[in-house]
Amino acid sequence: MDTNQHGVPATAWRKEKDARGERLEAGGKFARGKMVKPGDATALLEAIIRPGDRLCMEGDNQKQADFLAGALAQADPKTVHDLHIVQSGIVLPEHLDLFEKGIATKLDYSYSGTQGGAVARALNSGKVQLGAIHTYIELFARYFVDLTPHVALTVARAADREGNLYMGPNTEDSPAVVEATAFKQGIVVAQVNEVVDKLPRVDVPGDRIDFVVQSPKPFYVEPLFTRDPAQVTETMILTAMMAIKGIYAEYGVKRLNHGIGFNTAAIELLLPTYADKLGLKGSICTHWALNPHPTLIPAIESGWVEQIHSFGSEVGMDEYMRARPDIYFNGRDGSMGSNRMYCQVAGLYATDLFIGSTLQIDLQGNSSTITQDRIAGFGGAPNMGCDAHGRRHPSDPWLKAGREASDGHPALVRGRKLVVQIIETFSEKMVPTFVEKLDSLNLAEKLKLELAPVMIYGDDVTHIVSEDGIANLLLCRTAEEREQAIRGIAGFTEVGRGRDRKMVERLRERKVIRRPEDLGINPLDVHRSMLAAQSVKDLMRWSGNLYDPPAKFRNW
Amino acid sequence: MMEDTATRAQASWFQATARQRIDGLLDPGSFTEFLGPAERVQSPHLALFDLPAAFDDGVVIGRGTLDGKGVLLAAQEGQFMGGTFGEVSGAKIVGLLRAARDAAGGGNGKDDLPRAVLLLLDSGGVRLQEANAGELAVAEVMRAVVEARSNGVAVVALVGGKSGAFGGAGLTAATCSRIVVSEEGRIGVSGPEVIETNKGVEEFDAANKALVWSVVGGKNRRLIGGADAFAADTMSGFREAAIAVLGKVPPFDLKTLKAEQARLAGRHSKLGGCDDAVGMWKVLGIKNPPAVRDMDEDAFTGIADRLKEANHDAR
Incomplete structure (x- = not known):
């Protein structure tokens, strides 16, 4: 066996990489190339997520990976459980369903908007172990230090067959989330409104995206900044x-x-x-x-x-x-x-x-x-x-x-x-x-x-x-x-x-x-x-x- | 930057109070109020519900002049209890209309009263807390409108407030000689929330304001003949429209009623199969119907005034 001069085996430096390989193989059963049918989204997530994973369902006060969040909430808690949610927003009812069902137990986040009351109730009931409430960049910073996601579910307007993503004006958190996850051997799944042959521009390169699911409905965006x-x-x-x-x-x-x-x-x-x-x-x-x-x-x-x-x-x-x-x-x-x-x-x-x-x-x-x-x-x-x-x-x-x-x-x-x-x-x-x-x-x-x-x-x-x-x-x-x-x-x-x-x-x-x-x-x-x-x-x-x-x- | 005459004329009718609308509509200084707030004729029922009453019960009535000609006027305050018809607020409108009827019929010795009534509707319908009294008030208002019209009084509804003209207000509008509406105005019987509650969100999504306005909003009502004139959402817009409409009020006779019956039957057979407003505008022969939504007043008036369905001798 290859070791370094201190006797550490070479495989010890690539455990994450090997784990990524196993997850990709498990998820690959539901994919053609990178493309996954929406009906297989829950099965895909069950295959690539491990108990105790740090997971980011992208979403903040604006765009939401709502279809993937819904798919994850349908997962079997016997297979997927004790997740540590590390994401900007707890803003969809599905986000809280994860805690209700035991799919997730720990939470580090920054914004909850209209779900603020539900978050307080979940904390009070003990269903959520709170790490901390962050500011956005504070949480992004921790993605690169001690809260790196194992799996990230991102959201884009369009993808091509290689998994390149176009977010248009709603680029938002995606580059930070995807880079932290992909470069640390995590898995990135994207929900997209449409799959096209040629994107208007590439906001996230396809080699950082492992799976693409075309959502039946365009992702939700809250018009939070419109004041009448x-x-x-x-x-x-x-x-x-x-x-x-x-x-x-x-x-x-x-x-x-x-x-x-x-x-x-x-x-x-x-x-x-x-x-x-x-x-x-x-x-x-x-x-x-x-x-x-x-x-x-x-x-x-x-x-x-x-x-x-x-x-x-x-x-x-x-x-x-x-x-x-x-x-x-x-x-x-x-x-x-x-x-x-x-x-x-x-x-x-x-x-x-x-x-x-x-x-x-x-x-x-x-x-x-x-x-x-x-x-x-x-x-x-x-x-x-x-x-x-x-x-x-x-x-x-x-x-x-x-x-x-x-x-x-x-x-x-x-x-x-x-x-x-x-x-x-x-x-x-x-x-x-x-x-x-x-x-x-x-x-x-x-x-x-x-x-x-x-x-x-x-x-x-x-x-x-x-x-x-x-x-x-x-x-x-x-x-x-x-x-x-x-x-x-x-x-x-x-x-x-x-x-x-x-x-x-x-x-x-x-x-x-x-x-x-x-x-x-x-x-x-x-x-x-x-x-x-x-x-x-x-x-x-x-x-x-x-x-x-x-x-x-x-x-x- | 004090408010001056020019900015007041351009102020939004939609955002204004009932009293601001009266100020902006009539000739300056011409308004005399009947049963003003100082007389405190207010709802006897609201206190039972721990609800605050208003000294005018949300309706202002009186007389004034419009372009030099006398008018009687009732204005609903949509921001008090949704402009609803209660026992007192309804009775104020009924009394005004009956006075006009009697004066026109030469019966009450008050024949100096004007032969025109403007109803500034801004109401969600019956005041639920005064249910039966409110329902009766609506019925009495409609009867009073018809009686006044049959005695030769012109009754014109002006619709452009935040509460629209729904329920009893929508029914009342339909009995008037003429209806003026702005883009922001809404006219209907069952309100969007009522339809959603009874028929489901798939039938009508009340939170989708664009959908709501496309169906019950002023532009659609004008195009399908549910209103006879389109006013800009300003004091001067309603003033000009009201002056114009008062000059061509149809007589209230059998011929007009038959024409109205024929108009409604024709509209139903022509548009009854449409799923949405854009579908109706297409059937009406409007080029590029989706563009109607964001069109400005001049362009819209240009289309509406040329459309057969929108211009008729009925009502």
């Missing part, structure tokens, strides 16, 4: 005006990321109107790490935007993006290409501002979207909404924020990323947004989580915008000032009514707190007609009918 302008309220418009005038203009923010809420949609819809009247065109909001938000169409069409790189795509935006190659990152075939890993890194290191909404903020500025009995996960927001300590390139907004945060040592000023929370003092049903203690702490105690889920830590937050004012936390020098700055814009919530009036007035004199009138904004002037688009139909018209709104948003 009809639902933007005048309070949202007010906070959006304050953010534009009090933060974007003050710091000269050109490179940025927006969250997906209605408040930030309001900002996008005010760029061609209100921000234009302020003369800000060209000096703010030119370069974006952002999904293709339909609400940004009026700003793009008005010449505000230079370029946008995207994490994923958005339903209905394909033809619009194809027609705007100077704005989006489009492949040689003309269609847009997204990449969640690249775009998350872009948002982390190459933007100067993140702004997003949240459900709860505490007195230190910590925020969470976790409420009683729901774990929605993180997705990418914590990577957008944090100061990147590895950043070394200067920019004006970054340096200005850094100067505001520092007291002395002008020779060694470190910049700060602007991390802004834009909220209303009360959310739906008059639930206060400002709280003494985040619900996520209670939930963490109840579910015995080692780490309470916090979306954005208070020490990363630089500004909070509410209809009551902007709190600039960079200018706070003590923990007490910080607390009073937050109380000072918390309106009539308990937290707001607990403010120290005198201290809040002093903070206002120092411009730590700025009211709408301090910014020259009269709330009575705010009106919906200020929005560049009033409805989804208006967005379609702005795009010259290139944007094809999803059926659920069409009231025409």
